[in-house]
Amino acid sequence: xxVARGAQAGAEPVSRAVRARQVxxxxxxxxxxxxxxxxxxISAVLFTLTLTLLxxxxxxxxxxxxxxAHTPNPSKAPxxxxxxxxxxxxxxxxxAGVVVPTVALVALxxxxxxxxxxxxxxxxxxxxxxxxxxxxxxxxxxxxxxxxIGWDSQRHVLAYERWVGSWPESLEWLRSARALQGEIxxxxxxxxxxxxxxxxVLRTDLLGLPAVDLNVNLPAVLIEQMLPTGLMVGLxxxxxxxxxxxxxxxxxxxxxILQFSGFIAVFIALTVSGTALRGEGMExxxxxEVRPAES
Amino acid sequence: MASTESPxxxxxxxxxxxxxxxxxxxxxxxxxxxxxxxxxxMLAIATNVFLHLHPTRxxxxxxxxxxxxxxxGLSFFLFLGLTVTGVLLMFYxxxxxxxxxxxxxxxxxxxxFGLLMRNLHxxxxxxxVLTVLLHMMRVFYTGAYKPPREFNWVVGVxxxxxxxxxxxxxxxxPWDELAFWAITVGTDMVGSAPILGQPNRFVLIGGxxxxxxxxxxxxxxxxxxxxxLAAIFMAVHFWRIRRDGGLARPL
Numbered sequence: 001x002x003v004a005r006g007a008q009a010g011a012e013p014v015s016r017a018v019r020a021r022q023v024x025x026x027x028x029x030x031x032x033x034x035x036x037x038x039x040x041x042i043s044a045v046l047f048t049l050t051l052t053l054l055x056x057x058x059x060x061x062x063x064x065x066x067x068x069a070h071t072p073n074p075s076k077a078p079x080x081x082x083x084x085x086x087x088x089x090x091x092x093x094x095x096a097g098v099v100v101p102t103v104a105l106v107a108l109x110x111x112x113x114x115x116x117x118x119x120x121x122x123x124x125x126x127x128x129x130x131x132x133x134x135x136x137x138x139x140x141x142x143x144x145x146x147x148x149i150g151w152d153s154q155r156h157v158l159a160y161e162r163w164v165g166s167w168p169e170s171l172e173w174l175r176s177a178r179a180l181q182g183e184i185x186x187x188x189x190x191x192x193x194x195x196x197x198x199x200x201v202l203r204t205d206l207l208g209l210p211a212v213d214l215n216v217n218l219p220a221v222l223i224e225q226m227l228p229t230g231l232m233v234g235l236x237x238x239x240x241x242x243x244x245x246x247x248x249x250x251x252x253x254x255x256x257i258l259q260f261s262g263f264i265a266v267f268i269a270l271t272v273s274g275t276a277l278r279g280e281g282m283e284x285x286x287x288x289e290v291r292p293a294e295s
Numbered sequence: 296m297a298s299t300e301s302p303x304x305x306x307x308x309x310x311x312x313x314x315x316x317x318x319x320x321x322x323x324x325x326x327x328x329x330x331x332x333x334x335x336x337m338l339a340i341a342t343n344v345f346l347h348l349h350p351t352r353x354x355x356x357x358x359x360x361x362x363x364x365x366x367x368g369l370s371f372f373l374f375l376g377l378t379v380t381g382v383l384l385m386f387y388x389x390x391x392x393x394x395x396x397x398x399x400x401x402x403x404x405x406x407x408f409g410l411l412m413r414n415l416h417x418x419x420x421x422x423x424v425l426t427v428l429l430h431m432m433r434v435f436y437t438g439a440y441k442p443p444r445e446f447n448w449v450v451g452v453x454x455x456x457x458x459x460x461x462x463x464x465x466x467x468x469p470w471d472e473l474a475f476w477a478i479t480v481g482t483d484m485v486g487s488a489p490i491l492g493q494p495n496r497f498v499l500i501g502g503x504x505x506x507x508x509x510x511x512x513x514x515x516x517x518x519x520x521x522x523x524l525a526a527i528f529m530a531v532h533f534w535r536i537r538r539d540g541g542l543a544r545p546l
Contacts, residue, residue, distance in 0.1 A: 022544070030352065030353060030355045034330070043372075055414035061471075066472055075476035078477055094488050094492065096484070098492065099488075105456065109449045112442070112448045113445060116441065116442055118441045118546055121545065122544035126545075264432065
């Protein structure tokens with residue numbers, strides 16, 4: 001129906017790409033055989049050789065037989081999920097394990113629907129300001145992640161106590177997210193630490209169903225959900241705002257490069273932290289102090 | 296003129312070549328002649344079911360290694376390699392709690408090239424996660440997801456998820472400490488989702504704890520379910536690249 005109306009009105013019933021392909025002149029062309037097939041063949045041979053060599057030199061790990069009764073310390077997920085496991089240390093598990101990856105994947109998939117300008121496509125970082133945006137996004141991503149992890153792991157407290165003296169009582173709330181939660185809980189009325197939603201709001205017992213045991217701990221909600229959500233949404237928005245006001249990011253492509261580079265940098269920083277820096281008890285160590293779990 | 300040239304001497308190699316190539320059996324398999332003319336070179340691509348994933352001619356900038364670093368092709372190559380080594384491993388591996396770990400030990404010590412196959416499979420799997428991630432970065436930084444290629448980027452994101460799931464389901468199969476606890480930690484993350492988390496976790500591992508049911512589910516997903524899905528999405532991915540006129544290039 002929509003197509004028929006579009007055709008009548010002279011609008012495009014199908015997208016431009018389906019109607020007409022991009023023009024390509026004969027003299028710009030190469031034959032796939034041999035020019036492309038050759039490259040593919042050589043890279044297939046090179047990678048087969050390299051991987052075979054790697055497989056001869058390094059054995060895949062095989063530890064003792066699985067024993068559900070014995071939990072290794074630390075127990076870690078595969079490396080590409082350690083970024084999420086790192087997040088898990090700082091926020092509510094539902095947020096780190098489900099909401100963040102889902103939102104990240106949907107946001108990734110949505111990129112082409114926001115950035116539709118086809119100018120300068122198909123060339124490496126060819127739009128103006130591409131490189132500055134990539135560099136700023138990456139640096140802010142890595143440094144920001146490192147600072148946040150450092151703060152929540154009390155690295156600043158350790159440094160202060162090592163070089164200056166004991167951490168001041170008045171700055172207790174700056175110690176870590178958990179410490180901040182404790183301070184908020186002490187400051188708010190105690191009743192807010194356990195709001196009986198199940199008893200007062202969700203009156204399932206009135207419907208003859210079992211009563212819902214749902215007590216909301218406001219300080220925990222604030223620290224485990226509101227604070228990380230606020231940071232994960234607010235900091236990228238702030239970055240884009242600052243980049244926009246300072247003339248660094250002007251077009252949508254600029255903002256995409258800025259945000260994507262930031263995302264990749266955070267992804268890498270979290271993966272490295274979860275893989276190389278987390279040792280026994282998932283505490284922060286230097287990479288050379290991190291040993292595989294004893295089994 | 297012609298008399299000054301020495302007559303062409305056909306050596307044993309030439310005769311052997313003619314004997315091999317110029318007969319009905321060979322010609323029935325390879326219908327085009329040796330690809331030394333543009334016509335035969337294009338026919339070599341167009342008349343071969345595997346090679347015809349390619350167009351017969353492409354834009355000259357797309358052959359430069361630094362344009363793509365072969366990352367998409369490498370991901371596909373690793374997928375194929377993983378299929379081959381995976382099938383070989385399946386001959387020796389039984390996905391039961393009693394046998395899985397013993398089979399791994401036997402594979403490493405009793406089976407000729409068993410350890411090599413397992414090592415290859417492991418490193419190719421890690422390599423594929425890497426190349427898929429790098430391929431995504433390449434496509435992003437070359438702006439190759441712009442219209443009309445929007446949906447192919449979405450298919451790519453699905454393939455990234457499938458790659459991670461393929462690797463994750465394979466992680467449990469050795470049934471050693473590393474496998475067991477990695478999957479326990481990983482599926483606990485799924486279980487932490489509000490409302491739907493625990494039911495999903497239950498379906499995924501077939502119970503409340505990682506055990507025999509989880510092993511057979513992960514095995515089935517790993518060797519048939521997810522590879523089939525990935526193959527379907529790859530077919531769509533490659534087909535759309537061709538439909539959209541190959542790689543993106545400046546308008």
